[in-house]
Amino acid sequence: MAGRHLDDNARRAQEGLDPVLVDFLEGVESASAANRAAFDRAGLKQGGPSLSGPPDTATKILNRGWAAPLAAGPLAGLVRPGVEPAVVRAAGRAGLPTVVSALTPHPLTSLTAAGDGPLWLRMYAFRDGGMTERVAARAEDAGFAALVLALGPQDGAAPAPTAEDTRLRLSGAAGWADLERLRSASALPLLVAGVRTARDASRAVDAGADGLVIDRLEALPAVVAATTGGRPVLLDGGVRRGADVLVALASGADAVLLGRPVLDALLADGETGVTAALDGLVRELQAAMTFTGTASATEAHPGILRMAPHPVTVPAPAAAAPTADATPATPPPDGAAGALRRTDLHACVADPVLDTMTFLNEITHRYPDAISFAPGRPYDGFFDTELIFTHIRGYLDHLAAQGRTPQDIRTAMYQYGPTAGQIREIVADSLRADENIDVPAESIVITVGAQEAMLLVLRALIGGPDDVLLVASPCYVGITGAARLLDVPVTAVEEREDGFHSADLEAAILRERARGRRPRAFYVIPDHSNPSGATLDEPTRRELLAVAERHGVLLIEDSPYRRVSPGTPQPTLKSLDRSRTVVHLGSFAKTVFPGARVGFAVADQRVVDADGRTGLLADELARIKSMVTVNTSSLSQAAVAGALLAAEGRISELNSDAAAYYGDAMRTTLRRLDACLPAARRDALGVRWNEPAGGFFLTVHVPFRADDAALTRSAQDFGVIWTPMNYFYPQGGGHHALRLSTSYLTTADIEEGTARLTRFIEAQSTEA
Incomplete structure (x- = not known):
């Protein structure tokens, strides 16, 4: 090429x-x-x-x-x-x-x-x-x-x-x-x-x-x-x-x-x-x-063009005195009355990070017979429609056992409910049981998925033009997309070939301060990250905490893949946190019920106002949420709470079968890749991949440019879909790597999909 x-x-x-x-x-x-x-x-x-x-x-x-x-x-x-x-x-x-x-x-x-x-x-x-x-x-x-x-x-x-x-x-x-x-x-x-x-x-x-x-x-x-x-x-x-x-x-x-x-x-x-x-x-x-x-x-x-590479401009009409029957000298861009100029909209609508998933969806719908390693979502085989009603009933029984009247229960289900959430105590109990995170319920905000939690945290923390968000790169597009919506500057801290190094975070903090900017927080997925699949070991987690404490920077810990992975996970950053340095984000989308769209933020940091009064960062998040979604669906909260109650708060037990399945899917993918591209052959081609022990994702490095054009050829000519890694690099990079998601596929899909993928890699590498 x-x-x-x-x-x-x-x-x-x-x-x-x-x-x-x-x-x-x-x-x-x-x-x-x-x-x-x-x-x-x-x-x-x-x-x-x-x-x-x-x-x-x-x-x-x-x-x-x-x-x-x-x-x-x-x-x-x-x-x-x-x-x-x-x-x-x-x-x-x-x-x-x-x-x-x-x-x-x-x-x-x-x-x-x-x-x-x-x-x-x-x-x-x-x-x-x-x-x-x-x-x-x-x-x-x-x-x-x-x-x-x-x-x-x-x-x-x-x-x-x-x-x-x-x-x-x-x-x-x-x-x-x-x-x-x-x-x-x-x-x-x-x-x-x-x-x-x-x-x-x-x-x-x-x-x-x-x-x-x-x-x-x-x-x-x-x-x-x-x-x-x-x-x-x-x-x-x-x-x-x-x-x-x-x-x-x-x-x-x-x-x-x-x-x-x-x-x-x-x-x-x-x-x-x-x-x-x-x-x-x-x-x-x-x-x-x-x-x-x-x-x-x-x-x-x-x-x-998928999107304009430039602002869409319309020449201004020549100055003239208005008349009663005057018509606009220049019509809207599409010639239709009432149409909006894109240049009058927020610049984020033209940002490629907001367009990446749309393109993937287009490819998926255009080639329905292709095997897709793109969706990072749970496997449908573990969902039982009847469990929705069972979990909701379990939560209603829980309310009744607490002494709630039928009127109270009806109000809890049909009305908006408290902005910060009505299942905070249940979530707090689950975090203590499963994650050794011991925080009061009032430090938790129940959100519409973890995505809203990111939006709320960024809006609260980034307060001035010199404030900046640091992110581990490659990075989940949800956080960079939220930052773009809010005009939050983002600085990438690159993950090395052998994983993330806390020294790189410290160097980035010092560079930003030398530029006159104030690093406010560092976003990271410590366990089986999206997109790379990498996991931080415990020494690195402790080093990150030490760096953050030393420089007064918060750590935003995102944790969606811990309990869908086999084995005993590393301790969360929040469980190691002794100075309220970590804002912990969680989601029940991967573990309980994706369609419920229930997530949460643990924000126990103290906030002091001008009069010396002290509150929690969670209170500030709830204030922002009241202007965004008002509250999280009561029905969705009930379904999630019922599932947690049935497992006595232990998502690890609730997801034991699913975690085993996902672990087997990852091992099957790695085994099939190794069989289709043995070490000698992939060395000759310049192909390599990492070997995550859990989670949904792994990274394959290739000698050709793994861009949208290559993805289209892969889907069209070889019947296999993947995700370009360059989507996940906020400041450029990842052009010769692709992300594979193993979570949504059956064993048969994985075996056939890896065969198709290796045929594509062979063909593309030979032509590169």
């Missing part, structure tokens, strides 16, 4: 380079970070029926045919002088143009003779006023197809640090006067780079620009809307995969420029490397077009 090869090129290109040049290249790459994030955010939708033939990548720019909407270059300054002929030859063989620098040491005629593709010349603001005219004339005489002038300080446009002699020939960043001078000096088509706003686009067009080059994907719609007369708009920066090219085209670009990928390929493998990089990107573009059902590059449109 070209994307992976390009990443490898980037690494190898820096080997042996002067450190100054390495820093220069990293600066160029960092300028593309916004585009990379936007590409990752957008994604592509699978299209309708398969195309009748291979998709057509050809396009026409400035009346010249290109084999694909890609142009090689511009190279980042003069990092490696004299390399242009190799790039020109490679691009020409691919039927693609090349953008070369006016500072090239090669005669322009030798460059046009080197390859068959169109050549564009990148111009600068020269100190010598006549140089612009002379260089433009030489380009025209040599047969160049266009000129490109970058306005302002463009990332990667200036010569590299090794070219001090050429710097002396330049007057600095080009401005509008330089554009006008160049326009008057040459009849060649002129493209203006550095345009980022609709206003600049209009000004450039008015000054005679025949096309525009922008370096921000998010600015494409506004710039395209302001560009008239069929002038092409090209995107420069951040493209690493063929899917990125299609996203850019769907967002309004006519083509993309490939500067850093071409330079990396050249430095890594010379002309052969450039050929491989360009050919690979074209193949990936064709694959992306096939996936979306896009017959030709010119037919790409926003409808193939």
